Amino acid sequence: MSTSELTTISAEELKPIHLPGAIIPAPPEESDTSIMRIEIGPAHPAMHGIVRLTTYLDGEQIVGMVPEIGYLHRGFEKESENSKWIQVIPYTDRLNYVSPVLNNIGYSMAVEKLFGVEIPRRAQFARVIMGEISRITDHLTCLAACAMEVGGFTFFLWFIKAREYLYELLEQVTGGRVTINWTRFGGNGTDFPDGFLKEVEVRLEKVQEVIEEGDQLVTRNKIFIDRMKNIGVLSKDRAISYGFTGPLLRACGVPYDIRRADPHLVYDELDFEIPIGEVGDSYDRFLVRMEEMRQSISIIEQAIDKIPYGPVMTRERYLGYPDKKEVYGSIEGLIDHFKMVMEGHHPPAGEVYQPIEGGNGELGFYLVSDGSGDPVKCRVRPPCFNYVQAMPELALGHYVADVVAIFGSINMIGGELDR
Amino acid sequence: MQLVLEFLALSFVQDVLKILFILLLFAMPLGTFMTLMERKWSAAVQDRIGPNRANIGSYRGRGLLHIAADALKSIFKEDLIPRGADKFLYTIAPFFSFMSAVAVFAIIPIAGPIGDFKFQVTDVQPGLLFIFAITSLGVYGAVLAGASSNSKFALFGGTRASAQMISYEVFLGLSLMGLFMVYGSTQVSIIVEGQGEHWFGLIPKWGVFTQPLGFVVFFTALIAETKRAPFDAPEGESEIVAGYFVEYSGMRWSSFMLAEYIAIVGVAALITTLFFGGYQVPWLYHWESAPQWLVTLLQFGKFTSFTFILCWFQIQIRWTVPKFRFDQTMALGWKKLLPVALLNTVVTAIIIVALA
Known part of the structure; x- marks a missing residue:
């Protein structure tokens, strides 16, 4: 040829x-x-x-x-319809596999909204702490990959190292690094182990060090700025019309954060700032994510100060398993346990949409229940679906080498995009 | 015995021996060692351990065996020629890259002359013009590989490489103009000889002190010429995967890689020769009674260590800074390096005239 x-x-x-x-x-x-x-x-x-x-x-x-898109389509939504409500939680781990805790939380909160229950305060704080750790791992991965695309391989490995510190934390609580399956309806699967919160503080300090170190290496580097600045610019209006959310919308200058706009869990009791960008280019997206990690660290520190003692699982019988003591000691407990295992949860009929601020933007779960043990519909609104749709407009007129810089900065996660 | 000595005295035999010595005992070992050094040093920069698994029995040699393992692996890999590729050009392209990387060593003196005997394969009169010619030939490696692979990514790499390398050739030449003027020749031995002098008997008259601007431009241009990071847009591993050699496999792929690493050593050796006094050991003239063998050994040691440090420096650059985009590489060359190189030439000329 x-x-x-x-x-x-x-x-x-x-x-x-x-x-x-x-x-x-x-x-x-x-x-x-x-x-x-x-x-x-x-x-x-x-x-x-x-x-x-x-x-x-x-x-x-x-x-x-x-x-x-669609190369990673696994039929998450259809699969969910053929599962019990609780069986969907492990599937959500595989949506955005760099911040699985947030997916867990989002789905559980949606089901809790169907039930109309409130979870114990300790469980709420625990979700905030774990969720923010997860958000940091998400941003670390995204920024690392983004810098790697323009040649900053050292930065990549430094941030992956920092992510590892946090994955080990998640592992202490949930037993898994990525497929964690941690939340339940009405609370969390496990409470923090002894000394965990101290460990969190120590590790966050290490992560903060890595972030500042990486910041010095890359953020003000002339070559890096040349590669990122004014690349993939999207105006406020276009971003909103594309349905952008999360760090990408904030990089365009819109201070929209679901943690503020629709405070879930205990975010309204915590003090944090919403970083926004100016022009909405790749560099702004980079900086916004960088600053969000610092804010997340401060959120976790505040939550650690405020977290109360108490149960991490609601005492409602129709949500959680009864105590093992009850199961073996009383007939009611045994029957409850049996029915829970065999039939699962039965949320009241109705539909509900629950958005949370995922690592990447608005992560929404739209659930429809007919009162039976299986979801009728379990629809996910993945944040990066809209981003990939805007990819041509972002890349138009730039050079072929900029595709990877833009693509790195929008942080597409295949598992969440194709579901 | 007599016969052997006479045989060794033949200039042809000496040339062959020198080529073998410089290639097999200097360039190739250092080049292959660079493959490991790069992995080890990048590991150190990135808080990793780096390769340490290759072993013979329980002996691991701190990863040294990986050199052998890599070579063995690529020899036994399948040599694929993609469908639709131009077989002839595809086959010969790696040789151009490899040859041009190796040929640089032909004019580099690795130690001072003893009498008539020079530790240099050939001291050609045009000197550095030879380097420019050889590096131009290196363009063919990348271009032919890119054009003959029947792959769009390779084609991209090839076109980028040709544009980049041909442009940087210009600055490569211009940045050395000042040096030629200062030492009054393009011949390598004379330039190195000239760097043996000292100002006030204290500061060695190295190229880096007489031509600081020229040094910066030359170093930059030479890195771009060898397509090393941050100027590795022709390889562009993130967007065009591996650029011009994306379709290569096995030993042909290894020749490209090896050519790159030998080029690192070549760049370092060339810069040592032109800007760091080559084999000239500074302040050695104070010690007049030094035996000849020791002086030669010291000179070789100084040359090798400077080469090694500059190799390390190139690796450190690669793992520190991000990469230029292709158009930024060109803009840097034509808009920044070219004026600086021209300015350097003019200023050097004026100073030389004023001093004379």
């Missing part, structure tokens, strides 16, 4: 297609070979997770892009 065959693209291939967000360049004049199509992904080192970006290039410049 000659070189010209490689680069020639037929007018047929440039027909507009109906995929959300797709941008296709106008068909070229006769015998014009200036447009070249390359497939970035699905198997490409920079497409963490699996996604395909069909990119049209004029020289090195991007003139069109078609994002294609």
